Amino acid sequence: MSQLENLTHLFLDSNQIEGPIPKDLCNLKHLEILNLSNNLLTGPIPSEIGCLVSLQVLNIENNLINGSIPPQLFQLEKMSSLDLSSNKLSGSLPSSIAKAISLSYIDLSHNNLKGPIPTLFPYCAFNATIDLNHNMLNGSITFKIGCVTNVDLSHNFFSGEVPSVHGLASQLQSLDLSYNNFTGKLNKELAALRFVNLSYNSFDHDKLLDYCSFPKDSLIGCGSLDFASCHSDVQQRNPPSSSNKAKHTIVISLSIIGFILLVFLATSCVTKHVMAKRKVERVSTKNGDLFSIWNYDGKIAFEDIIEATQDFDIRYCIGTGAYGSVYQAKLPSGRTVALKKLHQKESQNPSFDKSFRNEFMVLSRIRHRNIVKLYGYCLHNRYMFLIYEYMERGSLFCVLHNDMEAKELNWRKRMNIIKGIANALSYMHHDCKPPIVHRDVTCNNVLLNPHLEAFVSDFGTARLLDPDSSNQTLLVGTRGYIAPELAYTLSVTEKCDVYSFGVVVLETLMGRHPEEILSSLSSSCVQNLLLKDLLDSRLRLPMLQRDAKEIVLVAKIALACLNSNPKFRPSMQEVAQEVSGSKLPLSVSFFEVSIHQLMAQQEMHLPSSCDL
Secondary structure, eight states: OTTOTTOOEEEOOSSOOEEOOOGGGGGOTTOOEEEOOSSEEEEOOOGGGGGOTTOOEEEOOSSEEEEOOOGGGGGOTTOOEEEOOSSEEOSBOOGGGGGOTTOOEEEOOSSOOEEOOOTTOOOOOTTOEEEOOSSEEEEOOOSOGGGSSEEEOOSSEEEEEOOOOOGGGOOOOEEEOOSSEEESOOOGGGGGSSEEEOOSOOOOGGGOTTGGGSOGGGSTTSSOOOTHHHHHHHHHHSOOOHHHHHHHHHHHHHHHHHHHHHHHHHHHHHHHHHHHTHHHHHHHHGGGOEEEETTSOHHHHHHHHHHHTTTTOGGGEEEEOSSEEEEEEEOTTSOEEEEEEEOHHHHTSHHHHHHHHHHHHHHTTOOOTTBOOEEEEEEOSSOEEEEEEOOTTOBHHHHHTSHHHHHHSOHHHHHHHHHHHHHHHHHHHHTSSSOEEOSOOOGGGEEEOTTOOEEEOOOTTOEEOOTTSOOBOOOOSOTTTSOTTHHHHOBOOHHHHHHHHHHHHHHHHHSSOOHHHHHTTTSHHHHTSBGGGTSOTTSOOOOSHHHHHHHHHHHHHHHHHTOSSGGGSOOHHHHHHHHHHOOOOOSSOGGGOBHHHHHHTOOOOOOSSOOO
């Protein structure tokens, strides 16, 4: 390929190309677009790519590229789009990034980049996008975020105050700073953005004076903010005048007329669409069967799935669950999905059928970044299956029980997994109406994507809590994770999930199920154990102070979740806030922290020099 000197566009994306990127590509002096995304490329990015003086678009996303980012990439004067996302890049952002005058799209997300953002980054660019989410970047934001249009710095370790967007001079439309450690006060001008997300930060509660200006879902996990009172307060301060009432009447009348016209037009379109697909409708509703796949035509998608799995051939089976088998299927669109298929025998069992229907009912009404996505379902007298987002790394249980994969799951990644599970359960318990109790939170039901991020799955036993009932039910769940009170009360509450979460946290820290610890928590033998002696021996003990403090924090929270009295367990909302923003100080060396100290919830303060 290096001899094709007149080549201007080279697309090799979405294949299974392995090995390093050839250095000889630098001979393609006329190359304008280079797309190597969605392959299995390894090794570093060759600095020789900086010799491609005509290059405008470089896309290497979703590979296994490692090493640091060559500074030469940002010295290409014609480069307008750079996508290096979803790789294993490390190191800091090169200072030469501030010289990338022509770059209007930068995506370095889902890597292992560290350190601060260069001060002069970026130059102002119209309609520019900067995406650095899911890295380990830190420091404060010193660049002018109002100079670009879309900024995503979520899931990093940034701190300090959120900078100003310079009022009317700003062209910023979308800003995501969630899952960081920002403090200080809120800038009210941010509320005017088309999209803003400041969730799960550490803002000073006494300075959140203007939170009513922000969307409710933009400040999740930032303390107990009463958005319900915002509207009433505004009405009391600004009672409507008679002229305003007249204006409102006109607006409402016009809105009603417009709505009627829209309904009429929509009804006409739908009627034509239904008539054109009447044959498909007969197929999908015969005998009361249901079929629904979002963003697909039902009949075509069904045929694609049957063909992709060769009618659910065992070769495509990647696991078995409580009431069916899981298959992997690659659809013609290129998307890979997981299919949970209920066995023919189990489909005749009313309890399995109920669990199956319960799962798609629950998942079809909730959306959260740490809950597995449900793409669709099929209920047919021959086929019953659910269609999920495919998770390449499988379950947390399998990773922890594989020595090689467990070593890859370092302390930082394990802390992020615990945070993800906590956020998902907090959403189910406190942001869903009515609340949802999972009832089977285990390491087997936590799935991991290629970046080892956690997704809660398997909602077959989930239950919607009715506040007006006793919520009594049959005992369900997995042995070793079930809250002790269920053995004699059968009363399901959110605190049942809290207990299971505590077990999962200990299992994640220890690398094995904490069966012996659970059975003797009140024993002096267990309480005298040091925390370091419980940790997974396949990993080195934490060398970074930040990791050590987070391990102490989550261990303390796990023990609180395992309290035999559900009344004394924290809520998942409290847990999510703690693991996302709290900084637990230490007064002793990490190597001296005991289980007894954590159970007693003693305050521990960090000395100036921590012996780690």
